Amino acid sequence: MGLYKFGDAMVSVSGRILVSVSAIVAPCVVVGEQPAELPNDPDFALQWALRNTGQIVNGHAGVAGADIDALCAWNIYTGLRPVVIAIVDTGVDPHPEFADRLMEGFVAPSAGGDPYSTLDTGPHGTHVAGILAAMVGDASGVAGLNRYARIMPVRVLEGSSGSEQSTAEGIIWATDHGADVIVVGLQFYDGTLALADAVDYAAASDALVIAPAGHDDVGQVAFPAAFDACVAVSSTDSDDHLAWFSNFGPEVDLAAREAIESTRADLVVNPGFAGGLSAAATPGRCFTVTAWIGLERQSVPREVASGLLDELAA
Numbered sequence: 566m567g568l569y570k571f572g573d574a575m576v577s578v579s580g581r582i583l584v585s586v587s588a589i590v591a592p593c594v595v596v597g598e599q600p601a602e603l604p605n606d607p608d609f610a611l612q613w614a615l616r617n618t619g620q621i622v623n624g625h626a627g628v629a630g631a632d633i634d635a636l637c638a639w640n641i642y643t644g645l646r647p648v649v650i651a652i653v654d655t656g657v658d659p660h661p662e663f664a665d666r667l668m669e670g671f672v673a674p675s676a677g678g679d680p681y682s683t684l685d686t687g688p689h690g691t692h693v694a695g696i697l698a699a700m701v702g703d704a705s706g707v708a709g710l711n712r713y714a715r716i717m718p719v720r721v722l723e724g725s726s727g728s729e730q731s732t733a734e735g736i737i738w739a740t741d742h743g744a745d746v747i748v749v750g751l752q753f754y755d756g757t758l759a760l761a762d763a764v765d766y767a768a769a770s771d772a773l774v775i776a777p778a779g780h781d782d783v784g785q786v787a788f789p790a791a792f793d794a795c796v797a798v799s800s801t802d803s804d805d806h807l808a809w810f811s812n813f814g815p816e817v818d819l820a821a822r823e824a825i826e827s828t829r830a831d832l833v834v835n836p837g838f839a840g841g842l843s844a845a846a847t848p849g850r851c852f853t854v855t856a857w858i859g860l861e862r863q864s865v866p867r868e869v870a871s872g873l874l875d876e877l878a879a
Contacts, residue, residue, distance in 0.1 A: 603636070604701045606708040611826045613803045615708065627803025635710055639701065647713045650697055651739035651747045653732060654690035655725075656683045657718035660828045662699035662706060670718035671742070673734035677723035687724045693750050694718075695828025707826055717744055722751070729753050729788070733763035736774065736789075740767040749776040749795075752787035752812075760789055768794035779812030786814040 603609065603616075610620060615635035617627050649668070659667050670683035678686055685691045694716050699709030721727050721735040732751060739747050740763075747767055753760070767774050778799040779787035790797035791814075799817045800808035807813065807820070 604708045605704045606699075606701065606706055607704070608707045608826055612707060615710065617803060622803065625803065628805050631801070631803055631805035633710075635708075638710070639712075647715050648711065648745045649715045649717055649743055650711070651717040651719050651735075651744035652690050652693050652697070653719045653721055653735040653739065653747060653749045654693055654751065655687035655722045656685040656720035657690045657694045657716060658685045660691055660695065660699075662695055662703070662709065662828050663714075663716055666698060666713075666715045667694075668715050668717045670720065671735065671738045673719070673721040673731040673738070675728060675731040675734060676721050677726060677731075678720075683718040683720045686720065686722060689722075689750060690718065690720070692827045693748065697748070699828060706828065717742065727751065729755060729757045729760040732789070733757070733759040736760075736763040736767055740770045740772045744772050747772055747774045749774060749789055752777060752779045752781075752790070754785070754787055756788040756791060761792055764789050764792045764794045777812075778814065778817050780810045781812055782810050783812055784814050786812055786816040791816045 609615070611622050613620060613622050613627050614632055617629060617632035619626050619629040647666070656672075657667065657670070672678075672680050672683060674680070695707055695709060697709055698711055698714040698716050699707050701708040701712040717739060719735040719739050721731040732749060732753070736747055736749065744767075764774050773796065774789065774794065775796045775798060776790040777787070778790050778797050779785070780800075781787075786797050789795045793816075796819060797817045798819045799813055800811040801820050802808045
């Protein structure tokens, strides 16, 4: 499947051994590849999650190598089969970094707002899309991990207002319309039957649902991440430690690098970029791993979902 042995590259969060995404994004030494050339995107130097040289970002110097080896991954996966990544969130604006790969989307019936518009009603969905799929090497803004991905906008929120019901509706629609990977950048603490059934439905259809463990710094994994059929992702920082805001718990499957610098909403008339926690209602803890799994799906289109979950359960 293209998945690599995890070896010693693991982290421990509250006694739970987690696979670190940096261990499974095809290290160059494992596959014998040389790194790709540095992209000319001017903000790439701020994207320590993709390449951490210990550079100073937001006044803090990270630990060199605490990244996901993006340069190597770009040399291995070349977009022969563009993966479809559904972003179940606040909507997505047609940012120039990925507008040509933005698909027709969906507004959940219970989402609120304009029932026909998938434009971003908050800053989050567009921010996520840039982390996943911004163009690389266009001498503009940031670099997305998967420059070939097609983005399916699924709006289930009106601003910051949404529900588990609307999220379930979005997951089901994305599954029925061919999403390979479904990233739910939201957290809930009820875990309703409707949401559980939607995640199970996606898994049964070989669509992989990924969600953050939560950003409340508590030992409880939020939903839908806590469901067995969802890949739950906690966050690590540029020092290779559990991020200060990240939830943790036994349901967590992967620990991924935080990736905040990305595309900004309100871009129909004013394209731009933004970074920092204020740029998104929920930090981008799970989106680098979502993009990586999207890269894996390009290599083996319909086997990665069940295979990855089997690996994590082993």
